[in-house]
Amino acid sequence: MTREPLKIGVLGYRFMGRAHANAMARLPMFFPDAPEIERHTLVGRDEAALADAADRFGFAHTATDWEAAIDEVDVFYNLGPNHVHAEPSIAALEAGVPVLCEKPLAPTLEEAAAMRGAAAATDVTSGTAFNYRFVPAICHAKRLIEDGALGEIRQVRGRYLQDWLVDPEAPWAWRMDADMAGSGALSDLGAHTLDLARFLVGDRVGEFERVAGQLTTFVDERPVHDEDGGVAEYRDVTVDDAYSAQVEYESGATGTFEASRVAEGHKNDHTIAVHGTKGSLKFSLERLNELEVLREGNRGYETVLVTEESDPYVDRWWPPGHVIGWEHTFVHENYEFLSAVAEGESFEPSFADGYEVQRVLAAIERADERGERVPVE
Amino acid sequence: MTREPLKIGVLGYRFMGRAHANAMARLPMFFPDAPEIERHTLVGRDEAALADAADRFGFAHTATDWEAAIDEVDVFYNLGPNHVHAEPSIAALEAGVPVLCEKPLAPTLEEAAAMRGAAAATDVTSGTAFNYRFVPAICHAKRLIEDGALGEIRQVRGRYLQDWLVDPEAPWAWRMDADMAGSGALSDLGAHTLDLARFLVGDRVGEFERVAGQLTTFVDERPVHDEDGGVAEYRDVTVDDAYSAQVEYESGATGTFEASRVAEGHKNDHTIAVHGTKGSLKFSLERLNELEVLREGNRGYETVLVTEESDPYVDRWWPPGHVIGWEHTFVHENYEFLSAVAEGESFEPSFADGYEVQRVLAAIERADERGERVPVE
Amino acid sequence: MTREPLKIGVLGYRFMGRAHANAMARLPMFFPDAPEIERHTLVGRDEAALADAADRFGFAHTATDWEAAIDEVDVFYNLGPNHVHAEPSIAALEAGVPVLCEKPLAPTLEEAAAMRGAAAATDVTSGTAFNYRFVPAICHAKRLIEDGALGEIRQVRGRYLQDWLVDPEAPWAWRMDADMAGSGALSDLGAHTLDLARFLVGDRVGEFERVAGQLTTFVDERPVHDEDGGVAEYRDVTVDDAYSAQVEYESGATGTFEASRVAEGHKNDHTIAVHGTKGSLKFSLERLNELEVLREGNRGYETVLVTEESDPYVDRWWPPGHVIGWEHTFVHENYEFLSAVAEGESFEPSFADGYEVQRVLAAIERADERGERVPVE
Amino acid sequence: MTREPLKIGVLGYRFMGRAHANAMARLPMFFPDAPEIERHTLVGRDEAALADAADRFGFAHTATDWEAAIDEVDVFYNLGPNHVHAEPSIAALEAGVPVLCEKPLAPTLEEAAAMRGAAAATDVTSGTAFNYRFVPAICHAKRLIEDGALGEIRQVRGRYLQDWLVDPEAPWAWRMDADMAGSGALSDLGAHTLDLARFLVGDRVGEFERVAGQLTTFVDERPVHDEDGGVAEYRDVTVDDAYSAQVEYESGATGTFEASRVAEGHKNDHTIAVHGTKGSLKFSLERLNELEVLREGNRGYETVLVTEESDPYVDRWWPPGHVIGWEHTFVHENYEFLSAVAEGESFEPSFADGYEVQRVLAAIERADERGERVPVE
Structure with a gap:
């Protein structure tokens, strides 16, 4: 055919x-x-x-x-x-x-x-x-959690730090406008973290149930430059430079999440940690070939280089220890999405997954506005 | 004399x-x-x-x-x-x-x-x-912040993770009773972190102004053993196993704090990070001789081994690179306290400092109970 | 045109x-x-x-x-x-x-x-x-050394550890045959390290002048499998599983080099360190986006994420913090080589560079055979 | 009594x-x-x-x-x-x-x-x-090796880096005089490393059998200051600033050792690594509470914080995660030595152990002088 x-x-x-x-x-x-x-x-x-x-x-x-x-x-x-x-x-x-x-x-x-x-x-x-669902180390982490290696999940911690807005004179961009972007660090970075958390532990802890949130804007307006590089105007920043959230899951597990665009020295520092009754794990995007795993019976975190042929997607690439980069996550994602299209199948993360994250983003904003812990509606 | x-x-x-x-x-x-x-x-x-x-x-x-x-x-x-x-x-x-x-x-x-x-x-x-105010690396961090090396302080992050209560059968102790202990991870571990944050950045950001808080108890009762090692009874745990807090300082700076006694694999993992407009720093108690410093003009964190003769208290001990331990913080503390006693001078951290921390602990508990962001009263 | x-x-x-x-x-x-x-x-x-x-x-x-x-x-x-x-x-x-x-x-x-x-x-x-000359972090390191950031170079240390031959039953391959491969860990891994050392510090310390060497074969024969996966025969391993070398440069600087195919737990662990009179640096291939730099006036190594637009080749790829992988070194290499071809220019590393490395490989083998420190001829 | x-x-x-x-x-x-x-x-x-x-x-x-x-x-x-x-x-x-x-x-x-x-x-x-035999993490490492956790030992790697002599104007001291000190980095630092290697793997690989060595002096004379702080004279440095050695053990295992007093940025950086047929381990003195262990069945090094009650000597000190320092090794050593004295028993490391290390030091010097691999006599 x-x-x-x-x-x-x-x-x-x-x-x-x-x-x-x-x-x-x-x-x-x-x-x-x-x-x-x-x-x-x-x-x-x-x-x-x-x-x-x-x-x-x-x-x-x-x-x-x-x-x-x-x-x-x-x-x-x-x-x-x-x-x-x-x-x-x-x-x-x-x-x-x-x-x-x-x-x-x-x-x-x-x-x-x-x-x-x-x-x-x-x-x-x-x-x-x-x-980021398609990082081999993240897929490996999900397998471990699914297999029960961490036991019952109790705590999740996610953090996404960048520093491109430390300087108050860093130029205005659409990502700083509420109408165009929704929110700032929250929707741009937090969406990634919250989805990753859902992906990793959602099957075990259920959906986010209640959240508290704090959004902060450290620099209220930023320059728009004219063609000569001069400052044409200062435009309002209507989104957050940083957010944090405390969450409760259906299961009773809890999470803390945070992102910042003003964390000096951090370029793309997206980390996630999970603690269960039998073990823990840690991941950091800037070292995306590695997964830190604390397994039952071990005493400390084991630094696993997720580059073995048996690791997710790795057999498609290079021999053990020959690390891949950030862009490879897109290759994996496109492979899965296009394969699903060709087969007429559904794909995950779906629009429903995107919507679930959006519910949490909205709840965090609402919680911040009200100064209250709110249900995720 | x-x-x-x-x-x-x-x-x-x-x-x-x-x-x-x-x-x-x-x-x-x-x-x-x-x-x-x-x-x-x-x-x-x-x-x-x-x-x-x-x-x-x-x-x-x-x-x-x-x-x-x-x-x-x-x-x-x-x-x-x-x-x-x-x-x-x-x-x-x-x-x-x-x-x-x-x-x-x-x-x-x-x-x-x-x-x-x-x-x-x-x-x-x-x-x-x-x-922990008397760890040389912390004293060094305070000096850097005082000297303006980090610029204006924007964000503080503190975390204290232990795992001695992961096991639901870990025995009951007074530290799990609200009447005797006040709260759990919050007052036992959080008090340390909140004081350290005050010590490091308080001069620059002012006091904690508003807080949100979340306290969680994962294991509701724990065994009390009889003399033969059998379980005499199960007694209620009336404090938190873990807390998290979001704070706003007088200056507009923000902070996130967290502690857990159920973070598998973490023994005494007390970390604090500070981000300012010119730099950042990170400290971890399990590697207490080190301070990670991001200074203006540098591109990444510098791992400083705070064991030079010129470092706080270090000239009293050993040559560079000959690391000290946890207990040395008590020696420094006793030295300062007893010297103050002998001179009839005041000592810091004072009872007023202890009270300030207590106000925040109380506010975090109150915020959790009400499900609201509350002022620190 | x-x-x-x-x-x-x-x-x-x-x-x-x-x-x-x-x-x-x-x-x-x-x-x-x-x-x-x-x-x-x-x-x-x-x-x-x-x-x-x-x-x-x-x-x-x-x-x-x-x-x-x-x-x-x-x-x-x-x-x-x-x-x-x-x-x-x-x-x-x-x-x-x-x-x-x-x-x-x-x-x-x-x-x-x-x-x-x-x-x-x-x-x-x-x-x-x-x-590996085309890793951005390595290019950045070379720039630093050329600019004198490390002062006069005194010591170089290179190490390349893999573990694919730990198991005595790992199958025989052409890389274990002296006639086909020359030597083992020495020529396969050591050649990389020795070239990298030349690239980084050669302009400052001159060529390798004298070397001592030690080649070791831990497993003397390995299985050749037949089509059914059974062992058809055991064939001799006629190359080294591991080597080490001590070198002296023309300038009086010294170096130590080492590689192993039997270092359990190490997949592609290629590291190089340089110490000068003003600073030091360290690189590790498994974290190839990072360079550890100790600069004059700093107290510790700074972890530089070499992913800024101003870093070598990085402007061609992704924004800061979006890490690249092992394969990108080949893209850079092909770009430089093919550009040189198109312009009719020479390319480095040249055949002469390859020959220089080969001289050292040969000298290390000769030194091992004779049990003597030998000149690189 | x-x-x-x-x-x-x-x-x-x-x-x-x-x-x-x-x-x-x-x-x-x-x-x-x-x-x-x-x-x-x-x-x-x-x-x-x-x-x-x-x-x-x-x-x-x-x-x-x-x-x-x-x-x-x-x-x-x-x-x-x-x-x-x-x-x-x-x-x-x-x-x-x-x-x-x-x-x-x-x-x-x-x-x-x-x-x-x-x-x-x-x-x-x-x-x-x-x-350093009395660091709990080292004792733990020895236990693991004795228990066979690493299998047959193949390779040992030891390195001791300091930087107090980077500056050519650092003052002369008795440690730079061959008559008083024997050798320089070799006997001062190398003796520690070689003893540690013997302690850890000696039972499994036997004594050092043959060695090659390279001793280097980067700064030939150093100032002696008069009482006013002026330079009274320049005195010859008659020992090495740095050494390296390649060794073969009786069993056929090999080792590489190195020390330097001119490794800028390294204060007391004493590390040792062991690779066996089933696992590997790594230790670093500047983080002496930790041991990196690669165990059979695991994929990466596990960072073990050797502060559990069950760890050697630790029950005498503080709870898990409350780290000890460099000086504690002397307490353990004195405890063992004085207990042996009181009981009229022998103590290890003995004078015979000290002599064995001395034999290797002497052989490394002899190998360097002759430019030959020499037997340890």
Whole structure:
């Protein structure tokens, strides 16, 4: 049976566009069982930049009208800013086109709900691009937890630290605007952590039940530069620079979560720790090939280099000890998503997963506003 | 001028009794400028155990009546369980006898207030035994912060993890009883962390202003064993196994704090991190000779082995790289406290410092009960 | 000016074939200024495996006759076992075809000398594929050393530990045969370390002048399996499982080097440390995004995450903190080599560099045989 | 039965004098089963300094004549510079007085042989003060190796790095004089490492059989200061700043050893690693409470905090996670030595152990001089 390559349309051609285009390009050599695809149409607004990106990323076509583009493709990747997630993604699903949407699913819970609804109303595949689920060390961690190696889960701790906003003169960007981004460190970084926590321990502790939250903005306005590099204006920062949350799970387990864009010296320091009645584990994104595991009968954490042939996805790459990088998570994610599309199967993390995270993000914001511990609604 | 040795009376002869007795014994060799002291009277209830401890710890006398003991000594150390902190400490101060009291200052804010009041009403020296202020690496960290090396402080993060209560069959102890201990991980471990945070950044961020808190008890009752080692009964655990807190400082800086007695694999894992506008630092008690410092102009954390002659207290001990241990913090603390006593000066951390921590502990409990962010009253 | 894509011929389609094919495939997206290339011909002996690999690696043609293949291509990559390095590489150079040859350059010093001679006799580009020169953290280290940040270099320490031969029943392979491989851990792993040391400090300390060496074989014979997985025979291991060397440089600086294939628990643990009069640095391949730097005026090693835009090659990839992997070193290497080919320039590490390493390998073997410190001849 | 306290005489009142005096002072509180002792006589040349030290260290008497002192005491500690080890130690043994002598045993193999002979000729206890044998983590490591946890031992790696001589203007001291010290980094630091290696794996691999060695002096002369702090003269450095050695054990196992006093950024960085057929372990003195263990069936090194009650010596000190320091090794050593004295038993490390290390030191020097691998004679 021969099959036409899947035509891929991608909205967004910056950081995430590049990460996914690279992932697609790498599939044939390392995941030859992935469905054949064609990088078909790259969608954006700035035609010149778009043409340049399409050339670089290997897309045959460009489009400035996403609606028209959706008609032309078999699969739609929504990698735009958060406020353009809902409408095109829903339109694509309604048109029967599978969608992979970047995280967080939307700036508001309402939009996320609408997206979840659209996904539920159709059989076509959809997914939220929480790429850190596809780190081999994280997959290995999930296996250990599923196998009961940690016993009953009691405590989870997640932290995502960056420092690109330490300087008050760091320029304004859409990620600092509530309307476009939803929230700040919370939705950009916290969404990753909260999804990772769900992925790792959700089967054992249930959903997030109640949360307390604290959002803080250290720098209230930031410069917008004119073409000469001068400061044209100072624009309001309407999102948080940092958040923290205390959570309770259905099972009675608890969690603490935190993110910051002003943690000097931390570039992409995403860590998660889990404590159970039989063991513990720790993961750090900046050393993503490693997993620290405390197993029953051992006395201390064991530093496992998750690069064995038997480790998730690793047999596709290199021999033991030949470490992979951040970008590989996108390759794994694309492999799984496109395989699901080709098989007409569902994909996880789904839009429903994205929505679950959004519920928690919204609850943390609500808790902060009210100064109360609130149920996740 | 010759001076009579200060007669020291100590209430409590277990873990803390041992730590302080050892510290006193080591002063002459390493801190010859410390006032001369006499380990005079050891106070407790169990005469046999007491006699044995006095012999071991080098005390000439024992007493089961603390009131009588206070009359005999020049300085009083209150190292008993939390619920016996207030009455003897106040009595000693009223009798003009300087007091060093173990932390937390008391099980309740009321008692702590009374102790603070007693201290304020007299000129004699008093102190709360937050020994971690006397780790050289912590003193070095404080100097850096005072010197502005971290700029304006924005975020503080403290965590104290132990695992001695992971097992549900770990035996009941007074530290699990609210009346005797106040709270659990919160007052036992959290008090240390909160004091350390105050010590390090208090001058720059002011006091804790508002807090949210979450206290969790994973194991509700624990066995009390009879003399044969069988389980005589299960007694209620009325304190938390773990707490977390989100705090706001007067300056607008924020903090997150956490402790657990059920974090499998962690023995005495007390860490604190501070992020400012110019730098960051990290400390871990299990590697207490080290300080991780991110300085302006550097790109990453520098691992400083705080064992140079120029480092706080280090010139009293060994050459560079010859590491000290946990117990040395008590030696430094006793040196400072006894020197203050001899000079008739005040000592920090004072009872007022102990009370400030107690206010935060109480606020965290109150926040947890109400499910609200509350002011620190 | 338009230019025809460079036709690339590659001998070898296993581990290294895959690593270089991947590197070539990734150039257009991340190094668009690299010359255009065509993965033209893949050369090997097993036609079925070859066809499969060519399909996977994106080569249009296959060949079992390397001589014929060289006639068809513009550039020749020699990625075969060490004993097939010399003849095809020399033939290609003599035919005016640039050559990139895997390390070590040859199993014997004689062959390496012949290869160096062939390279010297022509203007076409040639290179030895010491890929670890192209780790951004290593490039950053070299810059620091060149800039004098470490002062005068006194001591170098290199170590490469693996554990795939711990088990005496691990199967025999060509890498255990002296005729095919030259030596064992020495030439396979040591060549990398010795080249890295030359690269980092060679400009400051000169060449290796005298060496002592110790080669050890812990397991003398290993099984060859038949098609059913049974042991067909035990074949002699004629190379070392581990080596160590003590070296003196022209400048008087010294070095110690070591590798092992029987260091249980170490997968690809390649570390190098340099001490100078003003500072020190440390690198570890399993954490290849990091460099530990002790700079003048600092007290401890600073952990630098070498992922800033200003770091070597990093601007081509991802934002700060988004780590790269082992394979990226091949992309950088291919970029530099192919750019040199396109410009008709020389490339480093050259065949002469490969030969210099080979001189040291040979001297270490000679020193071991004689039980003497010997000059590097 | 009452017993008179053992009268201790100590030659040397500087660094080591202080370390042992402290150890003796701490025994009663933590090792009450140790024999009772009296810090009796402190021996030295500078009467004023001696008196001051005696006062500080708690010795009742001082003496400038060691021969007379030996007559007065029950036990003799020789903590002087290496060149005064032999004569007093032998005299004491001949007088029936037990001796603990600092390491290395002597500046020359001849003197060490004489000392070993003197010890062998008497029943009184003698010992060489290799204190690192008494680190709990090292004792734990030895147990693991004895129990076969690492299988057959194949490779040992030891390294001791300091940086106090990086600066060429660091002042001259007796430790830089061959006549007084024997050798430099080799005998001062290397002796520790070689003894530790013997202690850990000697039972399994036998004695050192053959060695190669390299000794390097980077700074040939150093200043001697006059009383005003000016440079009175430059005196020759006649010992090594750094050494390295390659060794073969009787069993065929191999080792590499190294030390440096010019490794910028390293204060007291003594590490040892062992690889066997079933596992590996690593230890670092600057984190002496930890042991890294790779056990059969595990995938990575486990970081064991060796502070459990069941760990060697730890039950005498503090609860889990309450770390000890460098000085505690002396307490353990004194406890074992004095207990052996009291029981009339032999002690390890003995003078014979010290001699064995000396044989290796001498062989390494001989190997370096000859430029040959030499047998340990």
